[in-house]
Amino acid sequence: MKYFSTRGRDERLSFEETVLTGLAPDGGLYIPEHIPALPENWKSEWRSYSFVDLSVAVLSLYISPDEISQAELRQLVEKSYSTFRHPDVTPLKKLDDKTYVLELFHGPTFAFKDVALQLLGNLFEFFLLRRNATKSEGEAQERLTVVGATSGDTGSAAIYGLRGKANVSIFILHPKGRVSPIQEAQMTTVTDANVHNVAVKGTFDDCQDIVKSLFADKEFNATHRLAAVNSINWARILAQTVYYFLSYFHLQSQLPEGTNIELIQYVVPTGNFGDILAGYYAKRMGLPVSKLVVATNENDILARFWKSGKYEKVDSSATGPGPTAVANGASDGKQAAASSGVKETLSPAMDIVVSSNFERLLWYLAFENATGAQGEKQKEAGRAVNGWMSSMKADGRVELPIPVLESARKDFVAERISDDETLATIKSFFESDVPYIADPHTAVALAASRIVAKTNSPNTYQVVLSTAHPAKFSEAVSRALAGSPQFNFDRDVLPKEFRGLLDMEKRVIDVERPDVELVKGVIESLVGHQAGEIKKSGSV
């Protein structure tokens, strides 16, 4: 299997090159040259497979055996998911006859990004060790320096994915004092020698700007071989396809023998469109999914696209004087972060302006609506995506052709959920017959599932993806359940792993100003150091 860019470049990459490259040089995202079909007998053959078995089965359809053998793949996958606390890795729980939750938060950092990042870290290490094994003595070893910024909710998943990995260093910048104490502790209590938490005196946007400048600095980038582990990395999407298959089988095993589950809907709390895109691949491979439901918070660019066909940063249909109508969030008066246009919501991991992985879906929609032979259609799709993305870059908006919107509506529906609805949903599921405590991201999906269910046929099953443990977003959960006398956070939510976390040993490097040169200095002084050489905490 080879991979190419969504923007039409001719070049074809191996899986290894795709994973190590991340973003294509033309700005596009890598996609497989075709979507593989499932083996004829997959329903019977895969039925009793574990998460690991299914990972090997699904991933090997996308990775040539001469790149990673089945035995090596199994080792990588086993290692990656041995860090999960639940024997099913991603268990499926019943809420009512038609609604199930697929819990994706049983990994080391209690959020769904672990599923992909645990594997990505092991893939990086595997490729680097293999490359370095062929180097002669004295030849420079290949290394990667992973750099990223976090507002708190996702940095720890990258850190846990890369901790202790050979030939990889990771630097995660966070705004000092602006991250919740639990989230900060989740990151800074990882004291492996290759993990560097950088606390920048400034905002999250400052941290992001610094990371962008580092990647833009050609010389620095080449010297340190900077890498990102953001959600556009193909390996992340691929890893996430597995739980769609697993949950299909788990649903089947929980239903009476012989139940036909041709109508299964996946409801996915969506930000950068990576999680739900994995479901799209599963569907295209042959998993019998009727619809994928895109659930967004008030950062609703995707929900607006499925309503209008317009993909635009700012809602042009909003009444009022242009951009400020959206920025001020007419209904609830919440302020947008002035610089970026992102609205801060109770589900921060979905606070986005544009959804990076949506570009991959656009390519498939363009392909479907192109004409000619396979190769011609691929070229045409690349040209179309390239044009749309240029409009996005120049104008912040693009209006997609009607047939493209119609294609998108065949597989997806989308709903936008406000913060108020999110809080009400947490409360209502806690107070239902089978009490369930949802984190705010999961609650966005649960709320969307209820809306969509109103028009579902009676034999439709809904699987709602639960992307974070409620303890990770304790403020929102406690706020939603403040009026429920039977609710006790410490007893009902707090996992034992979080107890005492705040008192554990920490390692963090303080940077006194949001200054890219200071951060460069930190990276230069620490890359490649071995355990023992690094003092507990430093300051720049």
Ligand SMILES: *Cc1c(COP(=O)(O)O)cnc(C)c1O
């Ligand atoms: C990242 C994240 C999401 C959104 O997933 P995308 O793949 O970006 O759509 C949802 N919930 C949580 C808790 C997340 O961390």
